Amino acid sequence: MNMLVCVSRTPETTAPVKFSADMSEYDGSGVNFIMNPYDEWYALVRALEVKESQGGKVTLFHVGGAESDAVIRKGLAIGADDAVRVDAAPSSSMFVAKQIAEYCKANAIDILFFGKETIDFNGAEVGAMAAEMLDMPYISFAIDMQLDGNNATITREIEGGKEVGEVQTPFALSAAKGLAEQRIANMRGIMMSKRKPINVIPAADAADKATVVKYAYPDAGGDVVYIEPDNMDELVRRLAEEAKVL
Amino acid sequence: MVLVYAESPQGKLKKAAFEAVTYGRQAADAMGVQCAALVLGAADNAGELGSYGAHEVYQVNNDSLNNFDSQVAASVVSSAAQKLGATLVVMMHSSSGKALAGRVAVRLDAGLVTAVNALPTISGDAVNVTKNVFSGKAIAEFSISSATRVVSVAGNTFKPVVNGDAASVQTLDVDVPQGRYTVKEVSTMDGVTPLPEAELVVSAGRGMKGPENWGIIEELADILGATTACSRPVADVGWRPHHEHVGQTGVAIKPNLYFAIGISGAIQHLAGVNQSNVIVVINKDPEAPFFKAADYGIVGDLFDVVPRLNESLKKYKAENS
Ligand SMILES: Cc1cc2nc3c(=O)[nH]c(=O)nc-3n(C[C@H](O)[C@H](O)[C@H](O)COP(=O)(O)OP(=O)(O)OC[C@H]3O[C@@H](n4cnc5c(N)ncnc54)[C@H](O)[C@@H]3O)c2cc1C
Ligand SMILES: Nc1ncnc2c1ncn2[C@@H]1O[C@H](COP(=O)(O)O)[C@@H](O)[C@H]1O
Numbered sequence: 306m307n308m309l310v311c312v313s314r315t316p317e318t319t320a321p322v323k324f325s326a327d328m329s330e331y332d333g334s335g336v337n338f339i340m341n342p343y344d345e346w347y348a349l350v351r352a353l354e355v356k357e358s359q360g361g362k363v364t365l366f367h368v369g370g371a372e373s374d375a376v377i378r379k380g381l382a383i384g385a386d387d388a389v390r391v392d393a394a395p396s397s398s399m400f401v402a403k404q405i406a407e408y409c410k411a412n413a414i415d416i417l418f419f420g421k422e423t424i425d426f427n428g429a430e431v432g433a434m435a436a437e438m439l440d441m442p443y444i445s446f447a448i449d450m451q452l453d454g455n456n457a458t459i460t461r462e463i464e465g466g467k468e469v470g471e472v473q474t475p476f477a478l479s480a481a482k483g484l485a486e487q488r489i490a491n492m493r494g495i496m497m498s499k500r501k502p503i504n505v506i507p508a509a510d511a512a513d514k515a516t517v518v519k520y521a522y523p524d525a526g527g528d529v530v531y532i533e534p535d536n537m538d539e540l541v542r543r544l545a546e547e548a549k550v551l
Numbered sequence: 552m553v554l555v556y557a558e559s560p561q562g563k564l565k566k567a568a569f570e571a572v573t574y575g576r577q578a579a580d581a582m583g584v585q586c587a588a589l590v591l592g593a594a595d596n597a598g599e600l601g602s603y604g605a606h607e608v609y610q611v612n613n614d615s616l617n618n619f620d621s622q623v624a625a626s627v628v629s630s631a632a633q634k635l636g637a638t639l640v641v642m643m644h645s646s647s648g649k650a651l652a653g654r655v656a657v658r659l660d661a662g663l664v665t666a667v668n669a670l671p672t673i674s675g676d677a678v679n680v681t682k683n684v685f686s687g688k689a690i691a692e693f694s695i696s697s698a699t700r701v702v703s704v705a706g707n708t709f710k711p712v713v714n715g716d717a718a719s720v721q722t723l724d725v726d727v728p729q730g731r732y733t734v735k736e737v738s739t740m741d742g743v744t745p746l747p748e749a750e751l752v753v754s755a756g757r758g759m760k761g762p763e764n765w766g767i768i769e770e771l772a773d774i775l776g777a778t779t780a781c782s783r784p785v786a787d788v789g790w791r792p793h794h795e796h797v798g799q800t801g802v803a804i805k806p807n808l809y810f811a812i813g814i815s816g817a818i819q820h821l822a823g824v825n826q827s828n829v830i831v832v833i834n835k836d837p838e839a840p841f842f843k844a845a846d847y848g849i850v851g852d853l854f855d856v857v858p859r860l861n862e863s864l865k866k867y868k869a870e871n872s
Binding site: 316318319322324342343398399402421422424425426427428429430431432433434435436437438440441442443444445446458461462463464465466467468469470471472473476479482483513514515516517518519520521522523526527529530531532533534535537538540541542543544545548550551 | 560565619620621622625645646647649650651652653654656657658660661662663664665666679681682683684685686687688689690691692693694695696697700730731732733734735736737738739740743744745746747748751775793794796799800801803807808818819822828829831832842843844845846847848849850851852855856859860862863864866867871
C-alpha cells in the first residue's frame with residue numbers, strides 16, 4: 306500500500322490568539338505550533354498500522370514553509386518513511402488541495418489520509434476538494450478502517466450514529482477519533498527521523514477563491530451570576546424567566 | 552439564484568435542513584434573487600422547505616441517492632446548480648455536508664467557506680461571509696472572489712423561520728452517476744437528539760468520581776429532555792461512550808442551554824462548548840476556570856447540588872405543564 310498522509314500545522318490549543326494591528330493577519334509570533342491532532346493521532350497512526358500489517362510506504366505531505374520542518378520531523382519520528390513539503394504558504398483550502406492532487410497524479414497513491422478538520426479554522430474542506438480533483442471516493446470522519454487486499458470496510462460517524470460502507474483502493478478518507486490510538490515518538494524513532502528525507506518541491510499554480518480579509522474578536526460575555534447551592538429553585542426560576550431556556 | 556441542498560438522512564429532513572433553507576432564503580432576499588431547495592432521493596417532508604422560504608423545491612428521484620456517497624452527491628448537486636443557474640449554493644455543515652462542500656466547490660470552480668455564522672454581506676461582485684475560528688476565540692471574515700460561491704451553515708445558528716406555505720415538489724432530471732462507495736449498514740440511536748443538534752445538553756466530567764455516579768446526571772437530562780455529554784478524560788477512561796465527548800477534539804456543540812457539572816473548564820473543553828447560548832457551571836472549586844465562561848455559577852458539591860436541582864426542576868415541570 307502506498308499511503309500519503311496530509312498533515313497541517315496549527316497553533317497549540319492553549320496559545321493566545323493575536324492578530325496584526327489592522328486585524329488583517331494572524332500573528333503567530335511566540336506561538337508554539339503542533340501537528341494537527343487528527344492528522345497525527347489518528348490518520349498517521351492508522352497508516353503506520355496498515356504498513357506494519359501488510360507492508361507498504363507512508364509518506365507525509367505538507368504545504369508550508371521551512372518553519373514547518375519541526376512538525377514534519379515529529380511525524381517522521383512517529384514512523385513515517387519520508388516526507389514531501391510543498392514550499393509555499395497554505396493560502397487557501399483550494400490552493401492546498403491542488404498541491405495534493407498534483408502530487409498524487411504524478412505518484413500513484415492507494416490510500417490518501419486526511420484529518421477530519423484542522424483545529425484552527427475547522428474547515429473540513431481540503432480532503433473533499435483533493436478527492437474531487439483526483440476523482441476518488443472520499444469517506445469522511447472514519448472511526449474504523451479494515452483492509453482485506455484492496456477492499457476496505459470503513460465505519461464513519463454520522464449525526465447520532467454510525468455508517469458502515471465498502472470501497473476499493475484508491476480512495477481518500479478523513480480520520481476522526483477512534484480510527485487509531487495516539488502514538489508517542491520514542492528515542493529510536495527520533496534518532497532515525499534525522500536521517501529520513503524531507504523532499505522540498507515547488508508549488509503548482511492554483512488560484513485562491515476564498516481568503517480571509519479581516520479578523521475580529523467576539524463580544525465578551527457578561528458576568529457570571531452566582532446562585533447559592535441550597536437555592537436551586539432560584540436557578541430554575543432564572544433559567545425559566547430570565548434566560549428563557551426551559 | 553440561491554440553491555439550498557437539504558439533506559434527508561433516512562428519508563427525512565431534520566432541523567438543520569430548515570436552518571439551511573432559512574439562511575438561503577434570507578441570503579437570496581439580500582441578493583435580490585430567488586431561493587430554490589434541492590433534495591436527493593427520498594425526503595417525505597420535502598414540501599416543508601417551502602414553508603421555510605424556498606420559492607421552489609426540487610427533488611432528484613433515484614433510489615441510489617438514499618445512501619450518501621460524496622462523489623455521487625457532489626455530481627448531482629453541481630449539475631442541479633448549473634442547470635438552475637445558482638450563484639450561491641448553501642449546504643449543511645453536517646458530517647455528510649463536510650464531505651460534500653469541498654467537492655461541489657471544485658466542480659463549480661467556486662470559493663468555499665464552511666460553517667458560516669452570519670448572512671453574507673454583498674457589495675458589487677464581492678460576497679463576504681464570517682465564521683468562528685480558533686475555537687471561538689476569533690471571527691474571520693472571508694471574501695469570496697468567484698462567480699459561484701458555496702457556503703455551509705453552522706448548526707444551531709439560524710433559527711428556522713416559517714414564512715410561507717408548503718411547496719409542491721418538482722422532479723429535477725439530472726444524471727446520477729454510478730458510485731464506488733457502498734453503504735452496508737446505518738445505525739442511529741432512536742429517541743435521542745444527537746449532540747450537534749441538541750438544544751439542551753447536560754455534561755459532566757471527572758468530578759463525578761466514577762461511572763456508577765451518573766444516575767443523577769441521566770435523571771437531570773431526562774427531566775429536561777436533554778442530551779448527555781462529557782469531558783474528554785471521562786470518555787478516554789471509558790466511563791462514558793466516545794460519542795459523548797465534547798470539545799476541541801470531540802463534538803463541537805451549540806445548544807441553547809449547557810450544564811457543565813464537575814468539569815474544570817480547560818481551554819480545549821471550552822473550545823467545543825463556548826458557543827452555547829446559556830452556560831450553567833456546577834463546581835466545588837470557586838477557582839475553576841469554567842466560571843469565567845458561565846452565565847450562572849453554583850459553587851458547591853455536585854453530589855448535593857444536582858439532586859436538589861432535579862427536585863426543583865421536577866417541581867417546576869409539574870407546575871408548568
Ligand atoms: C490537544 C488536546 C485536546 C484536548 N481536547 C479536549 C476536548 O475536546 N474535550 C475535553 O473535555 N478535554 C480535552 N482535552 C483535555 C483538557 O485539557 C482537560 O484535561 C479536560 O477537559 C479535563 O476534564 P475534566 O474537567 O472532566 O477533569 P478535571 O480537570 O480533573 O476537572 C474536574 C473538575 O471537577 C471538579 N469537582 C471534583 N469533585 C467535585 C464535586 N464533588 N462537586 C463539584 N465539582 C467537583 C473539580 O473542582 C474540577 O474542576 C484536550 C487536551 C489536549 C492537550
Ligand atoms: N497545509 C496543509 N498541508 C497538507 N495537508 C493539509 C494542509 N492543510 C490541511 N491539510 C489536510 O486537510 C485536512 C483538513 O483540513 P481543513 O480543510 O483545513 O480543515 C487536515 O486535517 C490535513 O489532513
